Amino acid sequence: MKQNLLNWIFLAAIVIIAAFIPMIFGIYYSNVIVLFSIFALYAVSYNLLLGYTGLLSFGHAMFFGGGAYATALALTHIPGFPLLLALLTGGLAAVFLALIVSPLLVRVSGTAFAMLTLAFGQLLYVICLKYREVTGGEDGVGGFPIPSLNIPGIVSIEMTDPLKYYYFALIVVLLSLFIMWFFTKTPFGQIVVSIRDNANRVDYLGFKVPHSKAIVFIVSGFFAGIAGALYAMLQDLVSTDGALTVYMSFFPIMMAFIGGIGSYFGPIYGAAILTIIDEVAAAYTEHFELVTGIIFILVVLFAPLGFAGFLNFVKIKWSARSSHQGTAEEVS
Amino acid sequence: MDSTTAMYIAQSLNGLAYGMLLFLVASGLTLIFGMMGILNIAHASFFMLSAYFCHTFLDMTGSFLLALLVAPLIAAFFGVLCERFLLRKVHAFGHIGELLITVGISLVILEGVKFFWGTEPYLVAVPEMLNGFVPIVDLHYPVYRIFVIGLALLILVLMAAILFKTRLGMVVRAAVSDADMVNALGVNVPIVFMLVFGIGTWLAGVAGVIITPILTVFPGMADQVGLDAFVVVVTGGFGSLLGAFIVALFLGELNAFGIQFIPKLAPVLMFAFMAIVLAFKPMGLFGERE
Numbered sequence: 001m002k003q004n005l006l007n008w009i010f011l012a013a014i015v016i017i018a019a020f021i022p023m024i025f026g027i028y029y030s031n032v033i034v035l036f037s038i039f040a041l042y043a044v045s046y047n048l049l050l051g052y053t054g055l056l057s058f059g060h061a062m063f064f065g066g067g068a069y070a071t072a073l074a075l076t077h078i079p080g081f082p083l084l085l086a087l088l089t090g091g092l093a094a095v096f097l098a099l100i101v102s103p104l105l106v107r108v109s110g111t112a113f114a115m116l117t118l119a120f121g122q123l124l125y126v127i128c129l130k131y132r133e134v135t136g137g138e139d140g141v142g143g144f145p146i147p148s149l150n151i152p153g154i155v156s157i158e159m160t161d162p163l164k165y166y167y168f169a170l171i172v173v174l175l176s177l178f179i180m181w182f183f184t185k186t187p188f189g190q191i192v193v194s195i196r197d198n199a200n201r202v203d204y205l206g207f208k209v210p211h212s213k214a215i216v217f218i219v220s221g222f223f224a225g226i227a228g229a230l231y232a233m234l235q236d237l238v239s240t241d242g243a244l245t246v247y248m249s250f251f252p253i254m255m256a257f258i259g260g261i262g263s264y265f266g267p268i269y270g271a272a273i274l275t276i277i278d279e280v281a282a283a284y285t286e287h288f289e290l291v292t293g294i295i296f297i298l299v300v301l302f303a304p305l306g307f308a309g310f311l312n313f314v315k316i317k318w319s320a321r322s323s324h325q326g327t328a329e330e331v332s
Numbered sequence: 333m334d335s336t337t338a339m340y341i342a343q344s345l346n347g348l349a350y351g352m353l354l355f356l357v358a359s360g361l362t363l364i365f366g367m368m369g370i371l372n373i374a375h376a377s378f379f380m381l382s383a384y385f386c387h388t389f390l391d392m393t394g395s396f397l398l399a400l401l402v403a404p405l406i407a408a409f410f411g412v413l414c415e416r417f418l419l420r421k422v423h424a425f426g427h428i429g430e431l432l433i434t435v436g437i438s439l440v441i442l443e444g445v446k447f448f449w450g451t452e453p454y455l456v457a458v459p460e461m462l463n464g465f466v467p468i469v470d471l472h473y474p475v476y477r478i479f480v481i482g483l484a485l486l487i488l489v490l491m492a493a494i495l496f497k498t499r500l501g502m503v504v505r506a507a508v509s510d511a512d513m514v515n516a517l518g519v520n521v522p523i524v525f526m527l528v529f530g531i532g533t534w535l536a537g538v539a540g541v542i543i544t545p546i547l548t549v550f551p552g553m554a555d556q557v558g559l560d561a562f563v564v565v566v567t568g569g570f571g572s573l574l575g576a577f578i579v580a581l582f583l584g585e586l587n588a589f590g591i592q593f594i595p596k597l598a599p600v601l602m603f604a605f606m607a608i609v610l611a612f613k614p615m616g617l618f619g620e621r622e
Contacts, residue, residue, distance in 0.1 A: 050428075056428050056431060056432075058373075058435075104607065104610060104611060107614055108614055110427060111365075111369065111370060111371055111427055111431070111570070112566075112570070112614070112615075114371070114431060115371055115562060115565075115566050116566070116610065118559075118562065119559075119562065119563060119566065119603060119606060120603075122559050122603075123600065123603040126599040126600065126603075127600060130596050130599065130600075131596075245555075246555060247439075250435055250439065253432065253435065257432060287443055287446065287447050289439065289443045290440060290443035290444065290447060292439070293436055293439035293440040293443055294436075294440060296432075296435075296436045296439065297418065297433060297436035297437065297440065300422060300429055300432045300433050300436060301418065301421055301422060301433070304422075304425055304429060
C-alpha cells in the first residue's frame with residue numbers, strides 16, 4: 001500500500017511538472033513529451049500481455065498501426081468527424097483486429113504465440129503496403145484535418161495548436177493508464193496473473209483460460225489502438241514504416257523490458273529512459289538505435305527485472321538497513 | 333512449345349530456386365529451434381550480414397567463389413560468438429529471455445549494417461562464369477538460377493548425409509528430440525548446440541551470398557527473407573527438417589505463381605496458407621510439439 005502511495009505521489013508530481021513544461025522548455029520538448037507519453041501508453045498496454053499474462057507478442061504494432069490507420073482514414077474520408085470519436089475509432093479498430101486474430105492465438109502460448117503474432121503483424125504490414133489505393137502504400141495517409149474538441153454549447157478547442165494537443169494527449173494517456181491500472185486490480189486481473197504463473201491450475205479451478213487470454217488481448221489491443229490514434233493525430237501522417245513495421249512491435253518490448261516487466265509502472269520508466277537515450281544520443285550520432293539495441297541486450301543479460309527491479313532492489317536494501325539498525329548485522 | 337508453357341516452366345523453376353534458398357535459411361532456423369526451443373529472430377540478420385560481406389569481398393577481390401567460401405564462414409563465426417557469449421548466458425532465464433536476446437542481436441546487426449555500409453542498396457553482378465542462359469527446349473533460362481538450385485541440392489544432400497549417416501548427426505538428432513537426456517548420457521550438449529548454431533548460421537550465410545545477384549543487398553533484406561523463413565518453420569512444424577523442406581518448396585512455387593497471376597495478393601497467400609494450416613494443425617504440418 002505504501003509502495004502504491006509512493007508511486008501515485010510520484011505520478012502526481014510528474015503530472016504537475018508536465019503541466020508546466022511547455023511554459024518552461026518550449027514547444028519542442030512538449031512534443032517530445034507527447035511522443036513519450038504515447039509510447040508509455042503503448043508500452044503499458046503491451047505489458048498487460050507480457051508482464052501480466054506472460055504472453056510474448058511480436059505483433060503489437062498491429063494494434064498501434066491499425067488504430068493509427070483507422071483514425072487517419074476516418075478523418076480523411078468523413079468530413080467533420082469529431083475528435084473523441086476519431087480517438088475511439090482507433091481503439092475499436094484495434095479491438096476488431098484483436099477479435100479476428102484471437103481465436104487462433106489463444107490456443108497457443110510461448111514461442112508459437114510469439115511467432116503467430118509476428119506473422120499477423122507482418123501480414124497487416126504487407127496488406128497496408130500493397131493496397132495503396134486505400135492506405136497510400138509507403139507514402140501512407142497524411143494531411144488529414146485534425147478536428148477540434150467540441151463540447152456543444154460549452155467550449156471548442158483547436159487541436160492544431162501543439163500546446164492544446166499536448167494537454168489533450170496527456171489527459172487521454174493518464175486516463176487510459178488509470179483504467180488499465182484499475183483493470184489489473186479487478187478480480188479478473190488477478191486471474192490473468194495466475195494464468196501467467198500456472199495456466200493449468202487456473203483451468204482446473206474452473207476459469208476459462210483461452211477466453212481470459214482473449215479478453216486481455218482485446219483490452220491491451222484497445223489501448224494500443226488509442227495510442228496509435230493519438231500518434232496519428234500528433235504527426236498528421238501515418239505510414240507503414242512509421243507505425244506498422246516489426247520494429248514498432250519491438251519498441252514496446254524494449255521499453256517494457258528496460259523499465260521492468262514485473263511492475264505496472266515499469267514500462268513508463270522504460271519509455272522515459274529510451275526517450276532520454278534517443279534525445280541524448282541523437283545529438284551525437286544518427287545511429288542512436290545501435291545504442292538502444294546494445295542497452296537492450298545488456299538489460300536482458302544482466303538486469304532481467306529492468307529499472308523497476310533495480311529500484312525495488314535499492315528500496316529493499318534501504319528498508320532492510322533502516323529497520324535493522326542497531327539490532328542486527330546487515331544481511332547481505 | 334507455346335509461350336504459356338514456357339512461362340509455366342520458367343515460373344516453376346523460379347519458384348524452385350527461391351524455395352531452395354528459403355530452405356537453406358529455414359533449415360538452420362528449424363534445427364536451432366529443435367535444439368534450443370527458440371526461434372532465432374536474428375537468423376535472417378546473419379543471412380543479411382553474409383550478403384554484405386559478400387559485397388565487400390567482391391569489391392576487394394572480385395572473386396565470387398572466394399566470397400561464397402569466406403562470407404558465410406565469417407557470418408557463422410559471428411553466430412557462434414552470439415551463441416557462446418549472449419544466448420548461453422540467458423538460457424537459465426527461459427525462452428522469453430533467449431527470444432529477446434535474439435531480437436536485440438537482430439537490432440544491433442541491422443543498425444551495424446547501416447553504420448558500416450550505409451542504407452543505399454548495392455547491386456551485385458552475376459559472376460562471369462555463370463552469366464548466360466541455358467536453352468530448356470526453346471526457353472532461355474538464366475544459368476545462375478540453375479546453379480542456385482544445384483548448389484542448394486548439393487548442400488541438402490550433404491546435410492542429410494551428415495545428419496543421418498554419421499555419429500555426430502545421430503547426436504544432433506537425439507539432442508533435437510531431448511537435449512536433457514543426451515546431456516545425461518555424457519555428450520557435451522553445449523558444444524553440440526554451438527556447432528549446430530554455427531552450421532545454421534553458415535547455411536543462412538550461404539543463402540545470403542547466393543541470393544545477392546538475384547536480390548539487391550539492402551538493410552531490409554533480412555525482414556523480407558526472414559519472414560518467409562519463419563512462415564516455413566511455423567507451418568512445416570517447429571524443428572522438422574522434412575516439413576521445412578516441403579513447405580519451403582511449396583511456398584517458393586506459391587510465391588512464383590502468385591506473383592504471376594495475382595501480384596497484389598501474392599504476399600498474403602503465404603500467410604493465408606499458414607493460417608489455414610495452423611487452424612487445423614496448431615503444431616504445423618510435421619511438428620510434434622509447440
